[in-house]
Amino acid sequence: MTAPTTTGLARELAAAVDELRRVTVRVQASGAAASGAGVLWDPAGDDTRGLVITNAHVATRAQATIRLSDGAVVRARVVARDRKRDLAALELDLDLEPHTAAGFAHVRDAPPLRVGELVIAVGHPGDVSGAATLGIVHTVGGDRAGVTPQWVRADLPLAPGFSGGPLADASGRVIGINTMMHGGLALAVPVTVVESWLRRAQAPAAS
């Protein structure tokens, strides 16, 4: 039998995961035993100054070692950290251009998520690099109407090592930062929360 749809889907899924691996890094806080994942983020959108976004519970120290998907290892410094939102931003002392196997994440700001949409997570569980899992959006909307939801909730398995990595839609656009499993569901910090947090974190401090 031939199965053109399934074959095509498998090929597209593999390609989407490869694309996501380019934007996913391994984050190891200095002196910490465990490591997590992170997303190469370009806040200005002009490829000038790169950040790595990860969870605060992954970037537990002021310094961290970042391993890119091509194996290159660089040091990075935590420039913002928020334990309540479980977010951290690290500054990379690196020009990404020669690292063709790495790139900045495409972020999806719109359209809003729909329940049932496919989602893909990439992370580094244990010794495995760039593992992927597939699921769907479990629910959308916050606990109260009109309030930005705190989490993207997905019916998708995450293992330790996925923390800080990307949750992406079927087109490979990042929709959240994977943070934890809770009640059998994957919880990710929505990209809108990451972006507004970054804007506030990078604004000059009021004196």
Place this chain on the structure above:
Amino acid sequence: MTALLESLSNELAAAVESGGRAVVAIHARRRIPASGVHWRSGVIVATNHTINRDDNITVTLPDGTNASVSLAGRDPSTDLAVLKLAGQNLATANLRLDPSPSVGEFVIALGRPGPRLTASWGVVSSVAGAWRTWQGAEIDSLLRLDLSIYDGFSGGPLIDATGRVLGINTSGLARGTPVTIPVATVERTVGELLERGAIRRAYLGIGTQPVRVPPSLARRLELTNPVGLLIASVEPGGPADRDGVLLGDVLLELGGAEVSDPTDVLVQLGGDRVGRPIAARVIRGGQVKTLEVTPGERPESRAA
């Protein structure tokens, strides 16, 4: 290019949206609400085990508004309950009676444990024939799913990739393991509950347990099946008690059918058996004896 992946994603979201138009939240217990399906116009199907009261039941509709409903009937044996909703313009579920689900088919479990719709996905992992719940109801087919279920999903629908309903999910029939009650069983039960408010079942008022008849006795009595059912309890004043069944009798046949498991007794006790005498072959004092027992109508929450 991710054209196929995006189409699949869009179609799954569309199936959820379409199926979700008939899914409501049921407020009839403490803590989190459970789910229900607008099955026919004005008729909502929910699970019996998530309805802890007979009055003051409300539902949250897909548009977020609340409405009062009345309990039309409930059946612990299938774990189904039927609620009546008046004066609402709400989409009804699109039911799929045929074809029956196939192993490997994509399925989605929907729930509404509050104002928001929830979904989980997976595949049908096995399809088998009719089975009987511990309270004796016949479920038309056994659907096992490779799918995660979450709080408050009971009463929600299992839908296919086009949003059509394959059955009602419940964690109340198999010790917490999710089970899908197929459309045919729901249709039958809903019809009877709307007509009568309860599912009529016959009962004898006995508790049994399988026992092996000693080989010498089995040979002497020329038994074809060495396993019978020891009458371990007889409800005082119940149908079996009235008709002379004694504690310690070993039941061999009921209505002409061999019994070697308590569910074999349930099979003989359909609603049409109430008040109609049935032959019971038992071993008593080393001899086979045939009694005539007349099943009564089962009070709620009794097994056999």
